[in-house]
Amino acid sequence: MSDSQWRVWEVFHQQARGDAHIYVGSVHAPDAEMALLLAKEQYGRRQACVNMWVVDARHIHRTEYSDSDIFSPGTDKSYREAYGYDTTRRIRAVRESRKGGTARDGGEET
Secondary structure, eight states: OOGGGOEEEEEEEESSTTSOOEEEEEEEESSHHHHHHHHIIIIITTSOOSEEEEEEGGGOOOOOGGGGGGGSOSSOOGGGSGGGOOHHHHHHHHHHHHHTTTBOTTOOBO
16 A cells, blocks of 8 residues: 555544543544544644544445435424424414403513
């Protein structure tokens, strides 16, 4: 393998013990040992970290952009989110019905 054909290694680092590893970039190296050394020089000096991973980019499997429908929810779960409820319309309707009756805008009885 010539110098111009080094493999790509993806670099992840851990800022503090117990934290998740975060992707920080990539390096080109002939093997894992050299990739780790280059990653320490490139990404370890600039940002505080306690641990570092290098992963050969050939071993990363990804989804195709054309398969984006697999990330859409299979069922409607809008009841779990606030946007699933139209409370503004309901509050306005209750206030309108009370304006002509015995209650003030604040909803207190008189």
